[in-house]
Amino acid sequence: MSRRPLDGRLVLVAGATSTSGEAVARALSAAGASVHAVGTRADALEALRDSVPGVTTHRCDLADLDAVTALAAELHETAGPVDGLVHLVGGWRGGGGIAGQSDEDWEFLDRGFRTLRNTTRVFDADLVASPAGRLAIVSSTAVDSPTAGAANYAAAKAAADAWVRSVAQGFRKQAPQTAAAVVFVVRTLAGLEQQLGDQVVRLWDGAPGALNGTRIPLEPVSLG
Numbered sequence: 001m002s003r004r005p006l007d008g009r010l011v012l013v014a015g016a017t018s019t020s021g022e023a024v025a026r027a028l029s030a031a032g033a034s035v036h037a038v039g040t041r042a043d044a045l046e047a048l049r050d051s052v053p054g055v056t057t058h059r060c061d062l063a064d065l066d067a068v069t070a071l072a073a074e075l076h077e078t079a080g081p082v083d084g085l086v087h088l089v090g091g092w093r094g095g096g097g098i099a100g101q102s103d104e105d106w107e108f109l110d111r112g113f114r115t116l117r118n119t120t121r122v123f124d125a126d127l128v129a130s131p132a133g134r135l136a137i138v139s140s141t142a143v144d145s146p147t148a149g150a151a152n153y154a155a156a157k158a159a160a161d162a163w164v165r166s167v168a169q170g171f172r173k174q175a176p177q178t179a180a181a182v183v184f185v186v187r188t189l190a191g192l193e194q195q196l197g198d199q200v201v202r203l204w205d206g207a208p209g210a211l212n213g214t215r216i217p218l219e220p221v222s223l224g
């Protein structure tokens, strides 16, 4: 079999059981990566294994730092250090204007942000040490065009966006020749899942110095 672009790369997909997670896992796997997919629901992870053969799944609450630390130890022991972290835990909550932004919704969205902080803190050393470390998240156009009705959501996504660009600054200092952290920006992922998967694979084609810290728009391809 001919060599594939991501042969030998181990990529962790954090929050892998949504439609976009499955598309990313499929694209990475087809490109030769060893894909380790994480979620909290056993049935969804089983469905992912059925749908994308070859993917290894891990049930882990990524909002729990101790659980993420244990996941890293397990991965290091059984598979090795990670070369890529694709973080896809998100979810949406809206509300009625600023006064309608509830604490419950903020807790939910902040929990998603915590999964990003935990996974990046735990796997940063792997990404820096990798010959081709990559971190990617999917942010929202709401960061640049926030609305009162989705202020909680815009604030949580803005925090994630800033966090990843902070990781990028660390990469610039510690691994400028090899590591890159990027933010994909989308209004809605519906219909763009395959494009996301393809773009994630292409992150390993790009020169790290040019990619690192960039925000990459994902838009529907116009046919007209």
Ligand SMILES: NC(=O)c1ccc[n+]([C@@H]2O[C@H](COP(=O)([O-])OP(=O)(O)OC[C@H]3O[C@@H](n4cnc5c(N)ncnc54)[C@H](OP(=O)(O)O)[C@@H]3O)[C@@H](O)[C@H]2O)c1
Pocket: 014, 015, 016, 017, 018, 019, 020, 021, 038, 039, 040, 041, 042, 044, 060, 061, 062, 063, 087, 088, 089, 090, 091, 092, 115, 138, 139, 140, 141, 186, 187, 188, 189, 190
């Ligand atoms: N969908 C859109 O139109 C859109 C628009 C803009 C940006 N985005 C962003 O794109 C990314 C992907 O979005 P999506 O809609 O495809 O996915 P999503 O619905 O946010 O998917 C959540 C994924 O994360 C997993 N997950 C949730 N909590 C977890 C936890 N504590 N520990 C481990 N896994 C956890 C879920 O699996 P379990 O349920 O099994 O835990 C699921 O696989 C997100 O960051 C989202 O904010 C999406």
